[in-house]
Amino acid sequence: xxxxxxxxxxxxxxxxxxxxxxxVSGFSLMDYSVHWVRQPPGKGLEWMGRMKYxxxxxxxxxxxxxxxxxxxxxxxxxxxxxxxxxxxxxAIYYCTRSYYGYTxxxxxxxxxVSS
Amino acid sequence: DVVLTQTPVAQPVTLGDQASISCRSSQSLVHSNGNxxxxxxxxxxxxxxxxxxxxxxxxxxxxxxxxxxxxxxxxFTLKISRVEPxxxxxxxxxQATHENTFGAGTKLELK
Numbered sequence: 162x163x164x165x166x167x168x169x170x171x172x173x174x175x176x177x178x179x180x181x182x183x184x185v186s187g188f189s190l191m192d193y194s195v196h197w198v199r200q201p202p203g204k205g206l207e208w209m210g211r212m213k214y215x216x217x218x219x220x221x222x223x224x225x226x227x228x229x230x231x232x233x234x235x236x237x238x239x240x241x242x243x244x245x246x247x248x249x250x251x252a253i254y255y256c257t258r259s260y261y262g263y264t265x266x267x268x269x270x271x272x273x274v275s276s
Numbered sequence: 277d278v279v280l281t282q283t284p285v286a287q288p289v290t291l292g293d294q295a296s297i298s299c300r301s302s303q304s305l306v307h308s309n310g311n312x313x314x315x316x317x318x319x320x321x322x323x324x325x326x327x328x329x330x331x332x333x334x335x336x337x338x339x340x341x342x343x344x345x346x347x348x349x350x351x352f353t354l355k356i357s358r359v360e361p362x363x364x365x366x367x368x369x370x371q372a373t374h375e376n377t378f379g380a381g382t383k384l385e386l387k
Binding site: 196198205206211219221222223255257261262263264266267268 | 325331336381
């Protein structure tokens with residue numbers, strides 16, 4: 162069955178770089194796009210960017226200068242890297258599969274930016 | 277950037293009532309290919325969001341027919357007839373016609 166699972170450090174220091182991995186199963190990254198969405202505690206959802214099935218990437222213009230998304234299709238993994246983290250980047254980070262909507266989501270990983 | 281404005285911010289309901297949520301876009305959401313990529317999601321407490329509606333009015337697999345999406349251009353509505361306990365949570369509209377954006381959310385809660 163289709164599954165996505167986010168992994169990464171729970172705590173990142175301010176000004177450092179966040180690295181997250183989304184490991185998928187039940188489908189190929191060459192057939193479906195994977196997006197990243199985040200949610201600060203108690204707040205709404207923010208679309209961050211996507212890895213398209215053909216390897217193309219697209220980013221939220223507000224995050225573009227700090228954000229990079231890549232993948233390893235042989236390992237069924239999509240990676241998110243975001244630099245210059247600040248406290249306002251504290252959030253749950255989700256990866257989700259896209260096909261006529263975000264049909265499958267990971268459980269999310271909580272990332273706290275704090276010294 | 278496209279801004280999606282959801283109203284109301286909170287919708288108190290009695291179980292069995294109908295609820296209605298509005299989502300207005302700062303730009304038309306009609307894509308150059310003729311499709312309108314407006315979706316609705318429900319996030320229950322402590323859970324990941326779940327897809328309810330895609331392309332304005334298409335229910336995702338397994339979504340009950342009491343969820344009805346409608347609208348066109350820049351004005352959209354999600355109606356929930358006969359609200360049930362499992363419908364409570366925060367509803368988000370989302371557009372993928374332009375750079376993807378979510379609305380701020382509408383909390384469906386008990387009166």
